[in-house]
Amino acid sequence: TQLLEQSPQFLSIQEGENLTVYCNSSSVFSSLQWYRQEPGEGPVLLVTVVTGGEVKKLKRLTFQFGDARKDSSLHITAAQPGDTGLYLCAGEGSWGKLQFGAGTQVVVTP
Amino acid sequence: EAQVTQNPRYLITVTGKKLTVTCSQNMNHEYMSWYRQDPGLGLRQIYYSMNVEVTDKGDVPEGYKVSRKEKRNFPLILESPSPNQTSLYFCASSLLPQGIVRTQEQYFGPGTRLTVT
Numbered sequence: 001t002q003l004l005e006q007s008p009q010f011l012s013i014q015e016g017e018n019l020t021v022y023c024n025s026s027s028v029f030s031s032l033q034w035y036r037q038e039p040g041e042g043p044v045l046l047v048t049v050v051t052g053g054e055v056k057k058l059k060r061l062t063f064q065f066g067d068a069r070k071d072s073s074l075h076i077t078a079a080q081p082g083d084t085g086l087y088l089c090a091g092e093g094s095w096g097k098l099q100f101g102a103g104t105q106v107v108v109t110p
Numbered sequence: 111e112a113q114v115t116q117n118p119r120y121l122i123t124v125t126g127k128k129l130t131v132t133c134s135q136n137m138n139h140e141y142m143s144w145y146r147q148d149p150g151l152g153l154r155q156i157y158y159s160m161n162v163e164v165t166d167k168g169d170v171p172e173g174y175k176v177s178r179k180e181k182r183n184f185p186l187i188l189e190s191p192s193p194n195q196t197s198l199y200f201c202a203s204s205l206l207p208q209g210i211v212r213t214q215e216q217y218f219g220p221g222t223r224l225t226v227t
Contacts, residue, residue, distance in 0.1 A: 004152075033216075043200075048215075
């Protein structure tokens, strides 16, 4: 059973377009992390959100944690080919255990 | 350079032949963990270790063993591999378990792609 549902599973867009990736759960998390994974490499942490309603920005990436701390979104403005990758969300439950979503594969073509 | 290394990166083996995947980190991290990644299922934790000689099961521990005799190393052992263990494996480490310091970053190794025929 997947506790964290990510949508869409796959997203293909043109350079310059915007995109949003969603991460939803019926569980409440202490914090939520977003990672990006490129082919042949391990996931790399992008951001951690902790407070319900929190919004964090990382250049063209905007991360939001839902008020109830059950969901999160990642918005990319003016996507570039370098944004291509597998985006994973991970919710922190009890004892610091991370539960990962299945990921959203983003492809940005020039 | 701070990093987590895994070896081998690729491995093809046959059912029943014992194998070990090594993991080493040079960041003096307390917490280490093994995950497997399968399409549509995301990363699932196999085993984790809070410190030397302290290990515990994750979500999918069946068929795997681990040991933590030194702080920097956390090998994953498959005593009798089976085809359903074909997967992409990641080792990860963090300074402390996630629940102790909220914004702990987990560092992942580059992955080991294992095929069991």
